[in-house]
Amino acid sequence: MLDLLRLAIIMPFLLNQFLKESSIKRNETAMIQQRIDAFRVNSVPKIIISCWIHVAKTMKAVFNKKFTSDSYEELQQCLEEEFSILPKV
Template identity: 90%
Template sequence: RNETALIQQRIDASRINSVTKIIISCWIHVAKTMKAVFNKKFTSDSYEELQ
């Protein structure tokens, strides 16, 4: 079975082309979180950016 179709089913996406957008969005959030975690300073602005 196609991996994209499997992910589509797991995340309950209505269209197959939305799967790619959702995965990219997820990785953007992961990257921003990792940047904040390894940053030397954590300010109120940093916290707001993560929300």
């Protein structure tokens, strides 16, 4: 699980460096663009990176060593944000 957490944290950086519009199939780009109601194609890689950022934040909150009431609220917020963005991507 620790390796998955590390990968989730590193993935937004890797995507930001290497993901381009040309890296994604055109029909997939069009579907994501339609789901997020974007006018420009260049916003699709940004929303994919944003999705991975939400996944990384959620993973960090899930694998917290100590849980307080604030931690549970943070986890709830992260899960809600992730649930809202995942179906779009």
